[in-house]
Amino acid sequence: xxxxxxxxxxxxxxxxxxxxxxxxxxxxxxxxxxxxxxxxxxxxxxxxxxxxxxxxxxxxxxxxxxxxxxxxxxxxxxxxxxxxxxxxxxxxxxxxxxxxxxxxxxxxxxxxxxxxxxxxxxxxxxxxxxxxxxxxxxxxxxxxxxxxxxxxxxxxxxxxxxxxxxxxxxxxxxxxxxxxxxxxxxxxxxxxxxxxxxxxxxxxxxxxxxxxxxxxxxxxxxxxxxxxxxxxxxxxxxxxxxxxxxxxxxxxxxxxxxxxxxxxxxxxxxxxxxx
Amino acid sequence: xxxxxxxxxxxxxxxxxxxxxxxxxxxxxxxxxxxxxxxxxxxxxxxxxxxxxxxxxxxxxxxxxxxxxxxxxxxxxxxxxxxxxxxxxxxxxxxxxxxxxxxxxxxxxxxxxxxxxxxxxxxxxxxxxxxxxxxxxxxxxxxxxxxxxxxxxxxxxxxxxxxxxxxxxxxxxxxxxxxxxxxxxxxxxxxxxxxxxxxxxxxxxxxxxxxxxxxxxxxxxxxxxxxxxxxxxxxxxxxxxxxxxxxxxxxxxxxxxxxxxxxxxxxxxxxxxxxxxxxxxxxxxxxxxxxxxxxxxxxxxxxxxxxxxxxxxxxxxxxxxxxxxxxxxxxxxxxxxxxxxxxxxxxxxxxxxxxxxxxxxxxxxxxxxxxxxxxxxxxxxxxxxxxxxxxxxxxxxxxxxxxxxxxxxxxxxxxxxxxxxxxxxxxxxxxxxxxxxxxxxxxxxxxxxxxxxxxxxxxxx
Ligand SMILES: Nc1ncnc2c1ncn2[C@@H]1O[C@H](COP(=O)(O)OP(=O)(O)OP(=O)(O)O)[C@@H](O)[C@H]1O
Ligand SMILES: [Mg+2]
Numbered sequence: 030x031x032x033x034x035x036x037x038x039x040x041x042x043x044x045x046x047x048x049x050x051x052x053x054x055x056x057x058x059x060x061x062x063x064x065x066x067x068x069x070x071x072x073x074x075x076x077x078x079x080x081x082x083x084x085x086x087x088x089x090x091x092x093x094x095x096x097x098x099x100x101x102x103x104x105x106x107x108x109x110x111x112x113x114x115x116x117x118x119x120x121x122x123x124x125x126x127x128x129x130x131x132x133x134x135x136x137x138x139x140x141x142x143x144x145x146x147x148x149x150x151x152x153x154x155x156x157x158x159x160x161x162x163x164x165x166x167x168x169x170x171x172x173x174x175x176x177x178x179x180x181x182x183x184x185x186x187x188x189x190x191x192x193x194x195x196x197x198x199x200x201x202x203x204x205x206x207x208x209x210x211x212x213x214x215x216x217x218x219x220x221x222x223x224x225x226x227x228x229x230x231x232x233x234x235x236x237x238x239x240x241x242x243x244x245x246x247x248x249x250x251x252x253x254x255x256x257x258x259x260x261x262x263x264x265x266x267x268x269x270x271x272x273x274x275x276x277x278x279x280x281x282x283x284x285x286x287x288x289x290x291x292x293x294x295x296x297x298x299x300x301x302x303x304x
Numbered sequence: 305x306x307x308x309x310x311x312x313x314x315x316x317x318x319x320x321x322x323x324x325x326x327x328x329x330x331x332x333x334x335x336x337x338x339x340x341x342x343x344x345x346x347x348x349x350x351x352x353x354x355x356x357x358x359x360x361x362x363x364x365x366x367x368x369x370x371x372x373x374x375x376x377x378x379x380x381x382x383x384x385x386x387x388x389x390x391x392x393x394x395x396x397x398x399x400x401x402x403x404x405x406x407x408x409x410x411x412x413x414x415x416x417x418x419x420x421x422x423x424x425x426x427x428x429x430x431x432x433x434x435x436x437x438x439x440x441x442x443x444x445x446x447x448x449x450x451x452x453x454x455x456x457x458x459x460x461x462x463x464x465x466x467x468x469x470x471x472x473x474x475x476x477x478x479x480x481x482x483x484x485x486x487x488x489x490x491x492x493x494x495x496x497x498x499x500x501x502x503x504x505x506x507x508x509x510x511x512x513x514x515x516x517x518x519x520x521x522x523x524x525x526x527x528x529x530x531x532x533x534x535x536x537x538x539x540x541x542x543x544x545x546x547x548x549x550x551x552x553x554x555x556x557x558x559x560x561x562x563x564x565x566x567x568x569x570x571x572x573x574x575x576x577x578x579x580x581x582x583x584x585x586x587x588x589x590x591x592x593x594x595x596x597x598x599x600x601x602x603x604x605x606x607x608x609x610x611x612x613x614x615x616x617x618x619x620x621x622x623x624x625x626x627x628x629x630x631x632x633x634x635x636x637x638x639x640x641x642x643x644x645x646x647x648x649x650x651x652x653x654x655x656x657x658x659x660x661x662x663x664x665x666x667x668x669x670x671x672x673x674x675x676x677x678x679x680x681x682x683x684x685x686x687x688x689x690x691x692x693x694x695x696x697x698x699x700x701x702x703x704x705x706x707x708x709x710x711x712x713x714x715x716x717x718x719x720x721x722x723x724x725x726x727x728x729x730x731x732x733x734x735x736x737x738x739x740x741x742x743x744x745x746x747x748x749x750x751x752x753x754x755x756x757x758x759x760x761x762x763x764x765x
Contacts, residue, residue: 141653
């Protein structure tokens with residue numbers, strides 16, 4: 030579908046990404062990343078910096094590789110057998126695809142929130158405590174309680190659930206579940222949080238809550254968010270990256286990308302001509 | 305006409321009606337301005353079915369009914385003493401009569417038996433004539449009635465649909481009724497047994513020794529027969545427990561390996577191999593147990609200074625464990641796979657290692673399904689016969705020692721019913737009582753497993 034649109038429009042995807050792929054103070058930086066699912070190439074030579082304590086949003090038509098690229102950043106693609114990644118992605122000057130790196134601690138540093146809320150079928154408390162427990166972050170029960178409470182507080186869920194921490198997390202509403210998942214990710218004190226369309230299963234009110242939360246979290250965490258909502262990208266992100274057919278077409282300050290896109294494809298997408 | 309020929313004739317007639325129905329419908333379609341409601345072949349099927357179904361029904365009724373009816377009438381020929389006797393006397397009388405019909409004779413045939421036999425033969429001859437003419441008439445007339453209803457607006461498509469539905473319902477009814485029939489017959493025989501032996505003696509008796517019954521009658525040996533089922537249930541559970549000790553870890557671990565660790569290629573090879581285990585006939589496991597494992601267990605045990613019976617619960621249990629591995633591994637593999645990928649993603653996304661994700665997320669989520677798999681495997685183990693008959697021995701010891709020879713419910717049933725038995729004896733009937741207990745046990749286990757699975761489904765739907 031996307032391909033057709035591209036041909037009909039007659040607009041070529043540029044060889045080189047337009048805009049500023051580099052930032053002054055990068056938390057992560059990807060260089061010449063290619064991703065293949067078997068024979069099929071899903072990401073074509075993408076280079077991009079993720080700025081420290083910034084929110085960057087990935088936008089683009091369905092199937093253009095946003096999720097795939099996002100999942101490269103904490104090596105979640107390793108769980109897909111046929112997926113092969115080459116290129117270099119660094120976090121604090123350390124290549125995460127270096128064979129010597131410990132994937133488990135990488136994922137503790139780069140947390141992830143998924144499109145569909147996926148709480149464990151355990152109690153609310155155990156959901157949050159899961160990460161601290163497996164990484165041994167709490168020395169005592171008291172400390173664990175503190176981590177759980179502060180994570181829930183930062184996710185804005187504490188008031189709603191403090192009286193029923195022993196009840197199953199799956200019993201919460203969709204929006205609450207998603208904030209629970211965010212709290213669960215925060216509980217291991219990651220440096221970067223990846224979010225793949227975190228609001229797409231939520232109603233507008235729950236979405237507003239999650240957006241507010243992202244807004245507060247940006248001070249402490251670096252956040253990468255995939256979204257299909259242009260308004261959402263405009264509201265919450267500092268930088269915006271536009272993906273098309275596995276390529277990164279353009280990246281820049283959010284305001285600039287939305288008011289003055291450099292490429293016609295970006296222009297078409299944000300004005301709603303396709304996507 | 306023989307039964308087969310009659311069937312064939314009915315089928316030929318209905319085939320002819322099919323052709324006729326289809327042709328008349330085609331003719332209607334090409335002649336008329338109006339629209340044919342259903343496609344011609346539906347009309348054909350309709351005509352064929354109206355001819356065949358009632359005819360086959362009549363045929364079946366006559367076949368079943370004629371003997372039942374005669375058995376009822378045959379009483380007129382029975383002498384006084386038979387009629388005054390009990391059901392067994394009457395059954396014997398009937399058997400004598402049917403021997404005459406089949407041309408089997410033991411010495412002198414009593415005149416009333418001969419008379420009854422002759423009457424039965426005449427009755428049969430008449431019944432066949434009636435059956436032939438009635439069945440043919442019904443198939444011709446039924447088909448004709450169906451055929452005459454065919455017109456442009458006739459909704460044969462809908463009727464065929466309805467007939468199909470009923471045929472499907474009928475098939476499942478046959479399966480259900482058969483099950484009910486089996487359970488009821490076991491139940492009635494058990495009730496007869498409980499009239500001879502008080503239920504509490506059977507249910508709680510610690511000694512099983514039906515052999516004395518015959519001995520007593522023959523005048524040799526004293527003592528009385530005892531029918532306590534406890535030793536056999538203990539044996540059954542002992543062997544099942546050994547089997548589960550083997551099968552649960554191996555089955556579960558291989559399921560985890562297959563579902564979570566193996567690459568698709570390895571999985572494609574290993575899974576069918578495991579399932580072959582399930583296809584090995586149990587008699588093969590049985591002689592494997594008796595000829596290889598039991599002597600091995602014995603020699604190992606004796607080298608350690610233990611006393612091991614040459615047929616031991618341990619040998620049978622080990623082999624039975626191997627037999628039920630595929631049940632546990634295959635079912636568990638399915639439930640583990642049914643755990644949503646999103647839960648694994650969540651666990652990995654938080655930095656779990658594979659075994660942490662398996663232990664703390666996947667297995668707890670799959671636990672109800674795994675429990676159900678284990679319970680189904682238990683009910684399989686409890687009902688297993690061949691291995692225990694061949695490898696566990698027949699001695700009804702009340703023992704919890706896996707090195708002793710024990711016996712199980714199923715192998716006792718086999719022992720009781722193999723060879724000649726006296727009908728009506730408590731010994732023979734005890735097999736039914738044992739079977740009833742076995743059915744109740746496995747039914748309860750299966751019900752339990754289903755409840756768990758149902759609850760588990762609700763969790764993710
Ligand atoms: N597990 C997989 N196996 C094979 N191909 C895949 C897999 N996941 C994604 N792809 C392919 O990779 C390409 C990029 O997919 P990706 O999920 O990254 O797109 P996306 O931009 O996130 O789309 P959406 O907005 O719909 O989520 C698509 O063409 C998709 O078909
Ligand atoms: Mg996606």
